[in-house]
Amino acid sequence: MVKTCPRCQKEFVARRRSKYCSKECGWRSKAGQPVLAARGVNRKPLTQRSCKHCGTSFWPDNARQHWCLECGPDDFFRKLLYRYGLSKQEYDFLLTKQNGTCALCEKKPQVVDHDHKTDKIRGLLCHGCNSALNRVEVFGWVAKAFAYLLQDLGLKARYRR
Numbered sequence: 001m002v003k004t005c006p007r008c009q010k011e012f013v014a015r016r017r018s019k020y021c022s023k024e025c026g027w028r029s030k031a032g033q034p035v036l037a038a039r040g041v042n043r044k045p046l047t048q049r050s051c052k053h054c055g056t057s058f059w060p061d062n063a064r065q066h067w068c069l070e071c072g073p074d075d076f077f078r079k080l081l082y083r084y085g086l087s088k089q090e091y092d093f094l095l096t097k098q099n100g101t102c103a104l105c106e107k108k109p110q111v112v113d114h115d116h117k118t119d120k121i122r123g124l125l126c127h128g129c130n131s132a133l134n135r136v137e138v139f140g141w142v143a144k145a146f147a148y149l150l151q152d153l154g155l156k157a158r159y160r161r
Contacts, residue, residue: 053087084112084121094124102126104133 003014005021012021020026050057051068058068071087072078080086086094095109102109102125109124113133125133135141 053081053085080112084114084119086112086121091124094121098124102129104129 001014002011003018004011005019005025007020007025010021046060046063048057049060049066051071052066053071054068056068056070060066067078067081067087070089072081073088077088077091080091091112098109100109101107103113103123104125105128107126107128110127111125111130113122113125113130114120115122
């Protein structure tokens with residue numbers, strides 16, 4: 001069966017159900033089209049929006065994008081904006097203020113520490129310090145831990161040699 005390629009308008013002999021004359025024509029046509037339809041349903045074109053954090057206007061890449069690329073350049077910073085309202089610039093400021101390390105130890109920070117009651121951001125912590133700080137915040141846990149460490153049961157550990 002002879003068909004015409006919709007990309008380059010060449011006639012070709014179609015094998016199976018091919019729509020394009022070559023893989024290159026198929027890839028180019030799919031890459032060149034704006035993604036406005038999903039599963040055959042036409043979507044409205046995206047309009048210009050204002051950033052929820054800084055207020056500048058930008059063109060979104062998808063319907064769920066609410067921040068400009070300066071405030072949330074990737075998924076990590078968009079998650080920080082959504083959870084804590086912390087932009088990339090503010091995160092970088094905290095990181096330089098802490099010399100690129102955890103606020104409690106010298107490891108690389110991975111989490112944003114915040115007060116759950118007031119929602120104020122305290123600093124950047126590593127996973128270990130964040131989970132330890134969670135234990136300290138629980139009422140009475142520190143006193144119980146000290147009492148446990150100071151108790152003397154009169155038993156001595158026996159090691160095999």
